Amino acid sequence: MSGNGENMVNKTTQSMKDICVNLLQERGVQIGDIVDIVYDLQKKYVTNLTRGVCEEAIGRVLGKREVQNAILTGIELDMLAEKNMLSEPLQTLISNDNPLYGIDEILVLSICNVYGSIGLTNFGYVDKMKPGIIGKLDALGKATNKCHTFLDDIIGAIAAAAASSVAHNAEED
Amino acid sequence: MSGNGENMVNKTTQSMKDICVNLLQERGVQIGDIVDIVYDLQKKYVTNLTRGVCEEAIGRVLGKREVQNAILTGIELDMLAEKNMLSEPLQTLISNDNPLYGIDEILVLSICNVYGSIGLTNFGYVDKMKPGIIGKLDALGKATNKCHTFLDDIIGAIAAAAASSVAHNAEED
Amino acid sequence: MSGNGENMVNKTTQSMKDICVNLLQERGVQIGDIVDIVYDLQKKYVTNLTRGVCEEAIGRVLGKREVQNAILTGIELDMLAEKNMLSEPLQTLISNDNPLYGIDEILVLSICNVYGSIGLTNFGYVDKMKPGIIGKLDALGKATNKCHTFLDDIIGAIAAAAASSVAHNAEED
Amino acid sequence: MSGNGENMVNKTTQSMKDICVNLLQERGVQIGDIVDIVYDLQKKYVTNLTRGVCEEAIGRVLGKREVQNAILTGIELDMLAEKNMLSEPLQTLISNDNPLYGIDEILVLSICNVYGSIGLTNFGYVDKMKPGIIGKLDALGKATNKCHTFLDDIIGAIAAAAASSVAHNAEED
Numbered sequence: 001m002s003g004n005g006e007n008m009v010n011k012t013t014q015s016m017k018d019i020c021v022n023l024l025q026e027r028g029v030q031i032g033d034i035v036d037i038v039y040d041l042q043k044k045y046v047t048n049l050t051r052g053v054c055e056e057a058i059g060r061v062l063g064k065r066e067v068q069n070a071i072l073t074g075i076e077l078d079m080l081a082e083k084n085m086l087s088e089p090l091q092t093l094i095s096n097d098n099p100l101y102g103i104d105e106i107l108v109l110s111i112c113n114v115y116g117s118i119g120l121t122n123f124g125y126v127d128k129m130k131p132g133i134i135g136k137l138d139a140l141g142k143a144t145n146k147c148h149t150f151l152d153d154i155i156g157a158i159a160a161a162a163a164s165s166v167a168h169n170a171e172e173d
Numbered sequence: 174m175s176g177n178g179e180n181m182v183n184k185t186t187q188s189m190k191d192i193c194v195n196l197l198q199e200r201g202v203q204i205g206d207i208v209d210i211v212y213d214l215q216k217k218y219v220t221n222l223t224r225g226v227c228e229e230a231i232g233r234v235l236g237k238r239e240v241q242n243a244i245l246t247g248i249e250l251d252m253l254a255e256k257n258m259l260s261e262p263l264q265t266l267i268s269n270d271n272p273l274y275g276i277d278e279i280l281v282l283s284i285c286n287v288y289g290s291i292g293l294t295n296f297g298y299v300d301k302m303k304p305g306i307i308g309k310l311d312a313l314g315k316a317t318n319k320c321h322t323f324l325d326d327i328i329g330a331i332a333a334a335a336a337s338s339v340a341h342n343a344e345e346d
Numbered sequence: 347m348s349g350n351g352e353n354m355v356n357k358t359t360q361s362m363k364d365i366c367v368n369l370l371q372e373r374g375v376q377i378g379d380i381v382d383i384v385y386d387l388q389k390k391y392v393t394n395l396t397r398g399v400c401e402e403a404i405g406r407v408l409g410k411r412e413v414q415n416a417i418l419t420g421i422e423l424d425m426l427a428e429k430n431m432l433s434e435p436l437q438t439l440i441s442n443d444n445p446l447y448g449i450d451e452i453l454v455l456s457i458c459n460v461y462g463s464i465g466l467t468n469f470g471y472v473d474k475m476k477p478g479i480i481g482k483l484d485a486l487g488k489a490t491n492k493c494h495t496f497l498d499d500i501i502g503a504i505a506a507a508a509a510s511s512v513a514h515n516a517e518e519d
Numbered sequence: 520m521s522g523n524g525e526n527m528v529n530k531t532t533q534s535m536k537d538i539c540v541n542l543l544q545e546r547g548v549q550i551g552d553i554v555d556i557v558y559d560l561q562k563k564y565v566t567n568l569t570r571g572v573c574e575e576a577i578g579r580v581l582g583k584r585e586v587q588n589a590i591l592t593g594i595e596l597d598m599l600a601e602k603n604m605l606s607e608p609l610q611t612l613i614s615n616d617n618p619l620y621g622i623d624e625i626l627v628l629s630i631c632n633v634y635g636s637i638g639l640t641n642f643g644y645v646d647k648m649k650p651g652i653i654g655k656l657d658a659l660g661k662a663t664n665k666c667h668t669f670l671d672d673i674i675g676a677i678a679a680a681a682a683s684s685v686a687h688n689a690e691e692d
Contacts, residue, residue, distance in 0.1 A: 019608065065514075066462045066621055072609045073596070073622050085604070089538065090591045100341065102585055103592050103626065105290040110625045113459055116412045117278040124297010168273065168411075192435065238687075239448055239635045245436045246449050250419070258431070262365065263418045275412055276419050279456045280449065286632055289585045341584075446687065451636040463624040470643010514619065 017062050020071045027075060027151055028140075033133035034058050037159040038166065040131060041122055046170040057162040057169075066110045067158070074107050074150030081147040097141060097149040104150045108157035115164035122160035127153065190235050193244045200248060200324055201313075206306035207231050210332040211339065213304060214295055219343040230335040230342075239283045240331070247280050247323030254320040270314060270322040277323045281330035288337035295333035300326065363408050366417045373421060373497055374486075379479035380404050383505040384512065386477060387468055392516040403508040403515075412456045413504070420453050420496030427493040443487060443495045450499045457503035461510035468506035473499065536581050539590045546594060546670055547659075552652035553577050556678040557685065559650060560641055565689040576681040576688075585629045586677070593626050593669030600666040616660060616668045623672045630676035634683035641679035646672065 021031065038054040046053075061067055080086050081094040093101045105127075112119040130138050134152050141148035194204065211227040219226075234240055253259050254267040266274045278300075285292040303311050307325050314321035367377065384400040392399075407413055426432050427440040439447045451473075458465040476484050480498050487494035540550065557573040565572075580586055599605050600613040612620045624646075631638035649657050653671050660667035 016608070065619060066625075069612065069620055069622050070625075072606075072612070076606055076609050077592070077596075079606075080599070087591075087595055087598075089535070090595050093588065093591070099291065100289070100584060101588055102290040102629065103588050105293060106585075106589075106626060106629045107622065109290075109293075109628075110463060110621065116273070117275040117282075117456060118272065120278060120282075120293060121297045121300045124294045124299075125301035126297075127294045128298035189435070238446060242439065242447055242449050243452075245433075245439070246423070249433055249436050250423075252433075253426070258426075260418075260422055260425075262362070263422050266415065266418070273411060274415055275456065276415050276453065279416075279453060282455075283448065283452045283636060290629060445637065446635070448636040451639060455636075455639075462619070463621040463628075464618065466624060466628075466639060467643045467646045470640045470645075471647035472643075473640045474644035 016065070016068045017059075020062055020068050023071065023075055024155075027078070027148075028137065029133055029151070029155055031055060031058060034155060034159050034162070036132045037126060037134070037155075038162045041126070041159065041163040042166045042170075046166060049166070049170075053166060053169075054162065057165040058158060060165055061111070061114060061158055061161045064114050067114060067161070070107050070111050070157075071154055074104065074154050078147045078150045081149065082145065094149050095147050097147075101149070104153045107150065108153045111154065111157035112160050114161050115168055118167065119157075119160045119164040122163045123157050126156040126159055189238070189241045190232075193235055193241050196244065196248055197328075200251070200321075201310065202306055202324070202328055204228060204231060207328060207332050207335070209305045210299060210307070210328075211335045214299070214332065214336040215339045215343075219339060222339070222343075226339060226342075227335065230338040231331060233338055234284070234287060234331055234334045237287050240287060240334070243280050243284050243330075244327055247277065247327050251320045251323045254322065255318065267322050268320050270320075274322070277326045280323065281326045284327065284330035285333050287334050288341055291340065292330075292333045292337040295336045296330050299329040299332055362411070362414045363405075366408055366414050369417065369421055370501075373424070373494075374483065375479055375497070375501055377401060377404060380501060380505050380508070382478045383472060383480070383501075384508045387472070387505065387509040388512045388516075392512060395512070395516075399512060399515075400508060403511040404504060406511055407457070407460060407504050407507045410460050413460060413507070416453050416457050416503075417500055420450065420500050424493045424496045427495065428491065440495050441493050443493075447495070450496045453496065454499045454503035457500065458506050460507050461514055464513065465503075465506045465510040468509045469503050472502040472505055535584070535587045536578075539581055539587050542590065542594055543674075546597070546667075547656065548652055548670070548674055550574060550577060553674060553678050553681070555651045556645060556653070556674075557681045560645070560678065560682040561685045561689075565685060568685070568689075572685060572688075573681065576684040577677060579684055580630070580633060580677055580680045583633050586633060586680070589626050589630050589676075590673055593623065593673050597666045597669045600668065601664065613668050614666050616666075620668070623669045626669065627672045627676035630673065631679050633680050634687055637686065638676075638679045638683040641682045642676050645675040645678055 035051050035054045035058065038057065039049065039051055042054070043049050077094060081091060084091065086094060108123070112123045126134060130152070134155055137148040137152045137155065140146050141152070208224050208227045208231065211230065212222065212224055215227070216222050250267060254264060257264060259267060281296070285296045299307060307328055310321040310325045310328065313319050314325070381397050381400045381404065384403065385395065385397055388400070389395050423440060427437060430437065432440060454469070458469045472480060480501055483494040483498045483501065486492050487498070554570050554573045554577065557576065558568065558570055561573070562568050596613060600610060603610065605613060627642070631642045645653060653674055656667040656671045656674065659665050660671070
């Protein structure tokens with residue numbers, strides 16, 4: 001007896017999630033780095049918060065198709081910019097992380113919103129404060145030939161959405 | 174010969190703007206309070222930033238129809254909640270500023286976005302840090318029978334949009 | 347004694363959903379009216395689509411907290427406008443369904459987006475074509491002292507989100 | 520020596536706008552094609568609407584930086600997909616115009632919203648009905664090795680935003 005519909009779904013979804021997790025790692029981001037941010041965002045609101053709860057929330061966020069699509073698209077643009085393979089003036093806008101480019105922030109809205117509008121607040125905060133890995137990626141993007149224009153926003157948005165998911169679950173307990 | 178079309182437009186638009194400025198004042202917010210926030214948000218990015226430049230940007234934001242509509246709607250809901258005139262369970266959700274209500278944040282998205290997506294980042298930051306008048310409104314809302322569920326987000330969003338407008342203009346000089 | 351946390355959650359969530367379903371009925375909308383719209387939106391894309399599948403999708407949409415909050419808030423504003431209980435100029439903007447008011451469309455974005463961005467396309471289409479109950483609500487709002495400024499957008503958004511949910515599930519089978 | 524700040528701004532802004540207009544033409548879209556859609560969207564709402572008024576509105580939309588950034592980014596992704604230069608699975612998602620990809624719709628939100636939330640409704644309608652050039656681009660994308668995954672949404676969003684601008688101006692006369 002072979003795979004029924006549901007198993008195939010899980011397999012495909014799982015694969016896309018694995019592809020995204022691997023891609024994040026190739027670009028220098030471990031899940032533990034995102035756990036650090038989510039934990040710091042929520043520890044003062046949720047009593048007895050554990051890193052495991054944060055990691056589960058990140059897993060739920062990474063399992064969503066719109067999140068996977070945003071990750072694949074944003075990181076592709078970063079990598080193409082690193083290889084100088086984009087047309088001008090887009091190449092310069094992305095490789096310089098021009099503050100008025102704004103498409104990076106638009107792209108990650110679809111991530112922020114997967115657990116409701118409270119994700120936006122957390123995203124804005126994280127995008128401004130650049131805690132942990134986000135600050136490191138930002139500094140590397142500015143100091144080296146690495147391009148992290150989309151990646152730092154993607155990480156901030158995943159963390160913000162996961163924090164919202166933690167908040168929703170805590171509220172409902 | 175009297176008022177041509179354009180003058181009438183200006184008159185109407187001006188009136189709506191005046192209504193909003195007056196309404197903010199009635200609810201305890203002076204334009205100078207918002208200038209404080211915009212100035213702090215942008216001073217490290219814009220050399221020689223003046224309070225006058227911030228105030229002009231706030232004026233541009235308050236002149237936009239979608240901003241005026243969001244102000245009128247949000248403050249109305251706050252005032253109805255104060256008078257206990259909303260139906261349950263909405264009355265409790267708004268008067269308690271339930272963190273999962275989220276409609277306050279949705280409503281002010283239309284304000285944040287009037288000068289592009291970078292307004293979102295500033296909004297999230299301000300909404301989390303609650304500088305100046307925003308922190309005062311939040312504390313008053315929690316300690317008294319005042320309801321500022323929408324007002325604090327509205328002020329944060331006006332400040333964020335004005336900061337974006339300042340940033341755009343500075344970039345283009 | 348039973349009642350553990352999870353049961354209480356389900357009870358509360360269920361109650362909010364029931365409150366919303368009842369409120370829609372009081373305002374003249376049956377779930378079957380929304381099924382009609384979802385079925386028409388998706389029948390040409392999903393082979394063997396049944397009304398039951400559409401109704402289940404609507405149930406999933408109505409079970410989401412951000413959807414419940416948008417329903418409660420929008421219908422409250424419609425009802426207050428009918429009773430002439432809003433301050434001017436908001437009273438006139440809402441009771442006349444002013445096409446530049448726009449807050450009705452902003453409010454329902456949180457509904458459209460619960461199953462990803464494809465909900466937006468369906469919402470725009472439905473908002474323009476006004477099929478079934480949406481056209482009836484719109485006509486009643488214009489011809490009588492009923493106010494359906496928010497309600498017609500709410501119904502369109504619930505239908506659009508449910509259609510997205512049907513599409514996602516069909517794709518994954 | 521002349522060239523003051525303002526002239527340089529206008530020159531730069533003009534150049535970006537010209538780059539976008541030329542890029543649209545290279546991809547098979549004339550401004551007149553977009554005028555057709557805007558005119559059809561608004562003719563029943565605006566008495567004595569002319570094609571010139573529609574063309575001016577399109578010009579205002581194309582003069583906005585967030586619109587220019589979205590055009591450059593989306594068309595770049597289409598062109599890279601045509602050349603088979605994207606990584607998998609993104610290459611397949613974009614070149615097949617997968618209905619659950621959704622990033623095309625997210626990207627053009629920044630265009631739709633430049634004249635307020637009513638742009639969303641027009642966008643959804645146009646995206647579903649595919650009038651004029653949009654239907655042609657869609658058919659070409661499916662029948663040939665051309666990729667128009669982003670382009671058709673970009674054109675729909677420019678038309679929707681321009682229609683909103685026409686509506687705002689008409690209302691205010």
